[in-house]
Amino acid sequence: MCLTIYKPVGEELKPSIAENDIVCYKLMDIHRNDDGEIVVETPYQGVSLQFGKKIMAKGEGECRKDSGTEWDRYKIHGGFFHSYTNLEDVLEDLEGYGDGNIVFKAIIPAGTKYYEGDFGGTPCYASKYLIITREVCHTEVKRGWDDEEDEYADYIEENFDAVVDCY
Numbered sequence: 001m002c003l004t005i006y007k008p009v010g011e012e013l014k015p016s017i018a019e020n021d022i023v024c025y026k027l028m029d030i031h032r033n034d035d036g037e038i039v040v041e042t043p044y045q046g047v048s049l050q051f052g053k054k055i056m057a058k059g060e061g062e063c064r065k066d067s068g069t070e071w072d073r074y075k076i077h078g079g080f081f082h083s084y085t086n087l088e089d090v091l092e093d094l095e096g097y098g099d100g101n102i103v104f105k106a107i108i109p110a111g112t113k114y115y116e117g118d119f120g121g122t123p124c125y126a127s128k129y130l131i132i133t134r135e136v137c138h139t140e141v142k143r144g145w146d147d148e149e150d151e152y153a154d155y156i157e158e159n160f161d162a163v164v165d166c167y
Helices: 087-096 147-159
Strands: 002-008 022-032 038-041 054-056 062-067 071-077 081-084 101-108 113-119 122-127 129-139
Touching: 002 122, 022 087, 022 129, 022 147, 038 147, 071 113, 081 087, 081 129, 087 101, 087 122, 087 129, 129 147
Parallel strands: none
Antiparallel strands: 002 071, 002 113, 022 038, 022 081, 022 101, 054 129, 062 071, 081 122, 101 129, 113 122
16 A cells, blocks of 8 residues: 655655644454464554554655656655545445455554555555554454354454444
8 A cells, every 4th residue: 555645846745743643544454364363454564453552664664756747746655554534435445455354443643753645546644653442443344254254253342342433
């Protein structure tokens, strides 16, 4: 996943610094690891879920610039957690991800450098740090599909505040 940001030609891309905590929504993947344990991780970097703790994205990240005549396009790859600015957009994007997804309410902590742009036209953030709350806003895991989905649903019910109204 990469974040795209457009700036007028010649305008330097600089991260913003969160003056206050910023509420966002993080898409996570639930699956079995190589040992057969159920885990919840970020889909691209595989960072394990840790509730209420400030977690750091893996890697340094990379920013690529494509110059245009009026606008420069910046693409931020890796090294950041990508999160959605609003719940409606992540729910719309879920159609392309398939099963085994959970949307958590998350926080970009005050003082964190972040970028705001879009992913495929959807408003998103890229931040080095993120705090995942216990609040599940939505899950694609459905009871009754098969035994594994039922086990995932049990895991979600036992471990998270599922499913709460995040609007």
